[in-house]
Amino acid sequence: MLILAKLTEALLPLAYCAAVAMYAMAFLRRDERAQRWGRPAAMVALVVHSLLIFALTMHHGHCLVYTPFELMTMLSYTITLTYVVVELATGERGTGVFFLGLALVFQTVSSMFGPGVESAPPNPLLFDNNVGLHIAAGLFGYTGFAMSAVYGALYLLLYHEIKSNRFGALYNRLPSLGLLQRMGELSALMGLLFLSVAIVIALVALPGILPTFSYSDPKLIVEFAIWGLYAGTLLARYLLRLDGRKVMILSLIGFFGSVLSLTVINALLSGFHKFS
Amino acid sequence: MLNIHAIGTSHKHSPVEVRERLAFGEEELPDALHDLQATIPGESAIISTCNRTELYIRPSAEGINAEQLKDWLRKRKGSDLPDSYFFQLHGSTAVRHLLEVASGVDSQVVGDIQIIGQVKQSYLIAREQGAARKVLTRLFETALRTGKRVKSETDLFAGAVSISYVAVELARKIFYPLTNKRTLVVGAGETGEMTVRNLHAQGVRSVTISNRTEQRGLDLIGRLGFGEWMPLPTLNERLHEFDIVIVAAGAPTWLVGYDAARAASQRRSGQTQLYVDISVPRNVDPRVGTLPNVFCKDMNDLNSVIETNVERRRAELPRADAIIAEELAEFNSWCNRLPVTPVIAQLQQQARAIMQTELEKQRGKFSAAEFGQVERLVESVVKRIIGIPMSHLLDTEADPESVLQTAEHLRKLFKLDGE
Structure with a gap:
């Protein structure tokens, strides 16, 4: 497993480089060959990354959230996977350069600077499958929300470009407003689904595992609040026919709100709900 | 230099009233091409759109000049328009012009997407009528490929302009x-x-x-x-x-x-x-x-x-020019090798004929399986031997003059063309 991990860890930045190069050429130069080969290159990167996650998880025996470098590779993986799902669902490749570029940065840092071995034995709780699933699902959830926020920002950018009659590079290169909104919704929906899984595991399995578990855990409450905000927005989108700018602003508020509240909770209550 | 003429008029040389008088409807093109072939034997094609009417001619005889082509056009259209309304190009500049037309560089609104289809239609009609043969077929296919490359590799056609x-x-x-x-x-x-x-x-x-x-x-x-x-x-x-x-x-x-x-x-x-x-x-x-x-x-x-879109298209012109230059060089290189093509074909034919004759003489001495092996061996040896001069003839980097000399030497040495 270690050999597979080393091999895929070395290969992965190259695979991401190739994918990012294809998407960048397609975005900047509308190169047809690059447009054709971008998605296969992203798929290759995703497969190699899946192998790396599998090999590292088997090798360490726990979910990869112990060191910052493990978190980075997980983050890179969740970004790529979410992006590929969104691209496959919408067929739009115009934003791949942004997300795969981000994944490349995280993975390169992880591959180049991540120590091959963990310096100290991790918290034994991490070896529990339910804890691992809870953390991984949470990570996927927040990545989905983050990507939704990026789509929201791109939407607002393009919205203002069109409103103010600026028909330059952004107008020409970005997908349509409707498509950006759709991509943002898909990312948020994926985030919501994964966060739901994380919450269900937290409610069902964690009380028996964590000795200090409490239903009034602020992180859990914030998770509920964030879940409620996104679920409410997505529901309102369909029930109240909310459209356009309002939805994207709510998506941005949701993301920054969750980042802010989690940061405050971590700063004030650092001893609780902590696995590393 | 390749003997190709391009003459005609376009939005750069004449107002719309003049272009209307010289235009050919699609249904008129077959008859016009036959008439042109009868007057000036060789290969020909006519591109006629609202912005241009252009004749592309590769005469089979020497001595044909632009004046004769202009006279044909004037006579055909029953007009006596002065020379100032016409352009006339010859050789490589005529070829380059067609590549520019097909890639939208020469259009009234740079990057007019319709022109690729219009050039293709003109080419198909000329081919159907037997007017576009070896050279013009190659020329128009090069032009259409150039247009497609400019469309896919640059932003010259991007953004609406109406x-x-x-x-x-x-x-x-x-x-x-x-x-x-x-x-x-x-x-x-x-x-x-x-x-x-x-x-x-x-x-x-x-x-x-x-x-x-x-x-x-x-x-x-x-x-x-x-x-x-x-x-x-x-x-x-x-x-x-x-x-x-x-x-x-x-x-x-x-x-x-x-x-x-x-x-x-x-x-x-x-x-x-x-x-x-x-x-x-x-x-x-x-x-x-x-x-x-x-x-x-x-x-x-x-x-x-x-x-904004027009500006953006203009900014793409240097990239389009680079593609045109590449395709033009490739076409010129193909043209330079045109005289050696028959030499290559005859050399291969002669070598194969000698091989078959000599093999037939020996057929009785071998079993069927052995003969098959010998046949493959001899074929391989012959291919290797004639491959040496052929590689020089086909070398795109070689000096065209030296290639033509080699072709001439081969013609004499192997008594090609029945000499």
Whole structure:
């Protein structure tokens, strides 16, 4: 497993480089060959990354959230996977350069600077499958929300470009407003689904595992609040026919709100709900 | 130098009245090509669009000049236009011109996408009539490939440059998917009709037409072959039903005021709406564009899109030129090797004939299996031997003069051409 991990860890930045190069050429130069080969290159990167996650998880025996470098590779993986799902669902490749570029940065840092071995034995709780699933699902959830926020920002950018009659590079290169909104919704929906899984595991399995578990855990409450905000927005989108700018602003508020509240909770209550 | 002539007229050399007189309809082209072949034997093709009429000729005889071609065109069209309306090019410059035409570089509006199809159509007609053979076929295929490369590798064809296309592009930039959006067209004029036709071509199926005069609106629906009628007085109360509203009416007052648009937006729960006002004077209050999720663009806005797109296309010209230069070099290289092609074919033919004769003499001495092995061996040896001079003939890097000399030596040495 270690050999597979080393091999895929070395290969992965190259695979991401190739994918990012294809998407960048397609975005900047509308190169047809690059447009054709971008998605296969992203798929290759995703497969190699899946192998790396599998090999590292088997090798360490726990979910990869112990060191910052493990978190980075997980983050890179969740970004790529979410992006590929969104691209496959919408067929739009115009934003791949942004997300795969981000994944490349995280993975390169992880591959180049991540120590091959963990310096100290991790918290034994991490070896529990339910804890691992809870953390991984949470990570996927927040990545989905983050990507939704990026789509929201791109939407607002393009919205203002069109409103103010600026028909330059952004107008020409970005997908349509409707498509950006759709991509943002898909990312948020994926985030919501994964966060739901994380919450269900937290409610069902964690009380028996964590000795200090409490239903009034602020992180859990914030998770509920964030879940409620996104679920409410997505529901309102369909029930109240909310459209356009309002939805994207709510998506941005949701993301920054969750980042802010989690940061405050971590700063004030650092001893609780902590696995590393 | 390759003996190819290009003569004719284009938007750069003559006004539209002159171009109209020299134009060939598609149905007229076969007869014109036969007439041209009868007058000037060789290969020929005619490109005729609203912006140009151009003849491409590769005469089979020496001594044909541009004057004769111009005279043929004048006679054919029954006009006595002066030389100043014509251009005449020969050899590599004629070839380059066709590549520029096919790639939209020479178009009146740089990057006119229609020209690729028009050049292709001219080529297909010339080929069907037997007027385009080896050289012109290669030339037109090179030109069409150049056009496709410029289209896919540069932004020369990107961005709309007509009002109706810009309106459609704007709608595509706002809505997804566009196909299920409800469109209202107010006014039965030409620009409105063009816009709705372009939207329909993009898959928009729900189109409603409204006009001051009902009969003109119904006529437009008849011409389009799709669309529903809506009486103009109901415009404001039904405004909320439509995602895209195209106003091309030319009425003296606002047809869509701010309050009506705001009420419509509220009834739509703030769902995105696009107003395109292509009327002069304007018929949609520009304040409509300040409503959230409502976009309102008039002629000035659309023209600024066109200006941006034209500038962007112009900036792509150096990249298009580089592709044209590459393709031109490749075509010239092919032309330089034209005289050696028969030598290669004859050399291969002669070698094969000798091989077969000698093998037949030995056939009785071997079993069928052994003979097969010997045949393969001899064939391989012969291929290797004639491969040496052939590689020089086919070397694209070699000096063309030296290639021609080698071809001449081979012709003499192997007694090719029956010598």
